[in-house]
Amino acid sequence: MTTTTLNNDLQKPQPRFDDLRGILHYVPQFRQKVFVIAFDGALMTQPGFASILQDVAVLQSLNIEVVLVFGARAQVRALAAKRGITLYNDDGMGRTDAAGIEIATDAIMRQCSELVADLTALEMPVAVSNALAVHPAGVIDGVDLEFTGRIERVDEESLRALLKADIIPILPPLGYDGKGATLRLNSDAVAVEVAIELQAAKVIFVSESGLNDPDGQRLAQISVAEAKEMYKKKDPKHDVSMLSKLRYAALACQEGVPRVHIVDGTLDEALLAELFSNEGVGTMIHADDYQQIRKARASDVPELLSMMQQSVDDAALVPRSRDSIQSKIKDFFVLELDGHPIGSVAVHSYEEEGQKVAELACLFVKRSHKNKSHGRKLVAFAEETAKQRGCEIIVALSTQAFRFFEEKMGYTVTTPDSLPTSRREKYDKSGRNSKVLVKALK
Numbered sequence: 001m002t003t004t005t006l007n008n009d010l011q012k013p014q015p016r017f018d019d020l021r022g023i024l025h026y027v028p029q030f031r032q033k034v035f036v037i038a039f040d041g042a043l044m045t046q047p048g049f050a051s052i053l054q055d056v057a058v059l060q061s062l063n064i065e066v067v068l069v070f071g072a073r074a075q076v077r078a079l080a081a082k083r084g085i086t087l088y089n090d091d092g093m094g095r096t097d098a099a100g101i102e103i104a105t106d107a108i109m110r111q112c113s114e115l116v117a118d119l120t121a122l123e124m125p126v127a128v129s130n131a132l133a134v135h136p137a138g139v140i141d142g143v144d145l146e147f148t149g150r151i152e153r154v155d156e157e158s159l160r161a162l163l164k165a166d167i168i169p170i171l172p173p174l175g176y177d178g179k180g181a182t183l184r185l186n187s188d189a190v191a192v193e194v195a196i197e198l199q200a201a202k203v204i205f206v207s208e209s210g211l212n213d214p215d216g217q218r219l220a221q222i223s224v225a226e227a228k229e230m231y232k233k234k235d236p237k238h239d240v241s242m243l244s245k246l247r248y249a250a251l252a253c254q255e256g257v258p259r260v261h262i263v264d265g266t267l268d269e270a271l272l273a274e275l276f277s278n279e280g281v282g283t284m285i286h287a288d289d290y291q292q293i294r295k296a297r298a299s300d301v302p303e304l305l306s307m308m309q310q311s312v313d314d315a316a317l318v319p320r321s322r323d324s325i326q327s328k329i330k331d332f333f334v335l336e337l338d339g340h341p342i343g344s345v346a347v348h349s350y351e352e353e354g355q356k357v358a359e360l361a362c363l364f365v366k367r368s369h370k371n372k373s374h375g376r377k378l379v380a381f382a383e384e385t386a387k388q389r390g391c392e393i394i395v396a397l398s399t400q401a402f403r404f405f406e407e408k409m410g411y412t413v414t415t416p417d418s419l420p421t422s423r424r425e426k427y428d429k430s431g432r433n434s435k436v437l438v439k440a441l442k
């Protein structure tokens, strides 16, 4: 009889060594960097919230300087309903009247106290900060927003002093105007203003849901321009909370925060998975070149050889020596994700009877990054490079990926006679009997 019961360890995918290397690659990169983590209030009432806080503790243990911000929409709404009060606004962006600020203050202070209690239980030193100098937002579009505030300044010095002492600053979505008034703030605005002032490396919005495309597929990365466009379009699929995140994410990137992440906080381990895997599990809004194909350098050769080894073992790629790559290094390109090589392609050129022919070679994508269109991008890049070199056709030899070339990239299988003579000789000698694929470059 077979048993279908597996123990917990077996059910969880085990990290492989190259995954682990990928994770460790980020650790020194993140050290002493400021991460502003802002979570939606609704998550704080869910059972999974305890593990989000444990993830925060992991980040702090890696010497990342964490600042915490939280939203309060769900709590403010719930308290207003309980007291039978109708709110003008619950997200800190519209009008907050006297009754609204009373509800918001009560709800937020309670949340704050619970958060401090939870973090204290995890032995994390925290301090609730009043580092925001706030003024009333004033009259906007003819509406007096009354007790809604606008952030005027962030007291960098006081926040730095806390971070230096390994104390996590907590910034609630409330501000004080210096004249004794309490004002309601939008938590996304708080997170971004603080991140800009502290020159944070990241803002991470831990949200009630993730950001998807119209087909419901996760958007892994979007540019600042795309985030702005999505905010402008105000697609009803994105609720007011997501639109606010898109707006403030774009602002953060424009003002020098290199990366903003939106992660679905209802997913297990979403925070760590987003930060420590190249592909992430949420959406990254980036100001710089997160993904790029660049020319290979001599210093890439050991990493290229090690990455290719699996495909060589599977006989999908021809074994190459360090010297053979080194001597043709100008033909090699590396696909980098977040400064970390995950794939490669080479473009060799031949000239015969006045016709220039390119060969696409050494195409591979690391196993942990397959099926994310990186292969297609590398082939398209190789074709573009070949065109720029004046080649009219491109050939590729493959034993196992010929269907990929045919079905995904429009190549056709041809005979080895189509190869340039010098390449044909090598082909015959290799005895690999690879399929020869060809495509005309227009």
Ligand SMILES: CC(C)(COP(=O)(O)OP(=O)(O)OC[C@H]1O[C@@H](n2cnc3c(N)ncnc32)[C@H](O)[C@@H]1OP(=O)(O)O)[C@@H](O)C(=O)NCCC(=O)NCCS
Binding pocket: 311, 316, 317, 360, 361, 362, 363, 364, 365, 366, 369, 370, 371, 372, 373, 374, 375, 376, 377, 396, 397, 398, 399, 400, 401, 402, 403, 404, 408
């Ligand atoms: C071939 C390779 C580069 C594809 O990389 P990738 O990043 O996974 O490719 P993409 O994400 O762009 O495309 C994935 C699609 O191609 C298909 N595909 C990938 N490898 C395939 C193969 N060997 N045969 C047929 N289809 C394949 C996938 O099923 C997927 O199809 P779908 O979009 O319909 O789901 C990668 O699998 C690899 O490194 N293979 C080993 C090395 C090799 O064979 N190189 C070619 C010799 S030059």
